[in-house]
Amino acid sequence: MTITASRSDSVGGGGRVTGGPMTLTGRVVDGPSGFTGVEATPEWAAEIKRLARERNATILAHNYQLPEIQDVADHVGDSLALSRIAAEAPEDTIVFCGVHFMAETAKILSPDKTVLIPDQRAGCSLADSISADELREWKAEHPGALVVSYVNTTAAVKALTDICCTSSNAVDVVASIDPDREVLFLPDQFLGAHVKRVTGRDNIHIWAGECHVHAGINGDELTEQARTHPNAELFVHPECGCATSALYLAGEGAFPADRVHILSTGGMIDAAKAARSSEVLVATEIGMLHQLRKAAPGIDFQAVNDRASCKYMKMITPAALLRCLAENRDEVHVDPETAAAGRDSVLRMIAIGNPGGGE
Numbered sequence: 641m642t643i644t645a646s647r648s649d650s651v652g653g654g655g656r657v658t659g660g661p662m663t664l665t666g667r668v669v670d671g672p673s674g675f676t677g678v679e680a681t682p683e684w685a686a687e688i689k690r691l692a693r694e695r696n697a698t699i700l701a702h703n704y705q706l707p708e709i710q711d712v713a714d715h716v717g718d719s720l721a722l723s724r725i726a727a728e729a730p731e732d733t734i735v736f737c738g739v740h741f742m743a744e745t746a747k748i749l750s751p752d753k754t755v756l757i758p759d760q761r762a763g764c765s766l767a768d769s770i771s772a773d774e775l776r777e778w779k780a781e782h783p784g785a786l787v788v789s790y791v792n793t794t795a796a797v798k799a800l801t802d803i804c805c806t807s808s809n810a811v812d813v814v815a816s817i818d819p820d821r822e823v824l825f826l827p828d829q830f831l832g833a834h835v836k837r838v839t840g841r842d843n844i845h846i847w848a849g850e851c852h853v854h855a856g857i858n859g860d861e862l863t864e865q866a867r868t869h870p871n872a873e874l875f876v877h878p879e880c881g882c883a884t885s886a887l888y889l890a891g892e893g894a895f896p897a898d899r900v901h902i903l904s905t906g907g908m909i910d911a912a913k914a915a916r917s918s919e920v921l922v923a924t925e926i927g928m929l930h931q932l933r934k935a936a937p938g939i940d941f942q943a944v945n946d947r948a949s950c951k952y953m954k955m956i957t958p959a960a961l962l963r964c965l966a967e968n969r970d971e972v973h974v975d976p977e978t979a980a981a982g983r984d985s986v987l988r989m990i991a992i993g994n995p996g997g998g999e
């Protein structure tokens with residue numbers, strides 16, 4: 641079916657955009673793994689840009705988005721950097737191409753703006769590994785404990801948190817807490833184990849959550865990659881839930897320490913431009929490879945695990961983005977009380993150490 645877009649765009653039943661001058665091939669189809677049916681052609685990109693201008697919207701894309709989504713976005717980055725851009729953007733609508741907790745964080749920091757996510761089903765297995773009710777129960781078991789949450793959490797969990805953290809400042813955040821005070825650390829068990837090891841603290845309780853993607857980056861695989869690529873460097877992006885196991889394993893010696901670089905997204909791009917080695921292994925979600933290859937085309941960037949792909953990130957498809965801009969959907973809501981409490985824990989995170997950029 642042909643999709644035609646116009647100023648009175650609508651994605652009506654069956655998901656068709658009708659009535660205008662531009663012809664896009666395909667049809668928006670709602671399936672179990674997201675919206676499909678529209679190809680990322682130059683016409684699609686032009687229509688996305690036109691609709692964004694018409695809606696006074698800015699399009700933000702996380703580094704782990706599909707390459708075509710990254711390429712059409714106004715800004716590409718990590719979650720915290722994008723949330724800050726959202727707060728400062730002159731546009732009154734933010735289209736957040738990422739997963740739901742990231743769009744919620746943008747809404748928490750920009751409560752007066754309209755925040756849209758192209759498919760609200762784009763969740764995060766790490767954020768979903770603890771609910772607000774579970775956290776309330778855990779806190780009740782440890783009265784007086786301080787709650788430190790990795791930024792990959794829902795707004796409701798952030799609202800029950802004392803201090804959020806990223807992987808970059810998790811150690812600093814925990815080290816800033818009175819050594820006699822119990823700490824509840826959530827939801828990522830690998831980041832928690834890393835923090836516990838570095839701080840030497842034994843009054844830290846760690847929630848047994850994990851990201852489904854990082855299960856594919858294991859010690860055997862890292863050791864094997866180190867053996868078969870003797871000259872390669874290893875880039876680990878610490879702010880990604882899926883890289884925290886690599887961070888932990890690198891600390892355990894599964895990859896020679898002198899070849900391991902723990903880098904934020906910005907640092908990774910800078911390191912790629914300055915790198916002398918011709919081969920770099922990347923331990924993170926594979927979407928990151930797109931920005932690295934653009935930054936340093938002469939380097940062979942390979943994923944430590946090319947199956948480390950987040951199915952939730954990939955739900956933001958060309959069809960989903962077209963539907964989003966045509967219909968102003970899906971809008972992200974965070975009730976004002978939750979947003980205010982969550983904002984406090986996020987702002988405390990930003991004040992301690994170098995928070996990096998979130999996932």
Ligand code: SF4
Pocket residue numbers: 739763764765766767792851852853854880881882925950951952953999
């Ligand atoms: S890669 Fe893992 S931590 Fe990141 S959004 Fe996907 S499920 Fe969540």
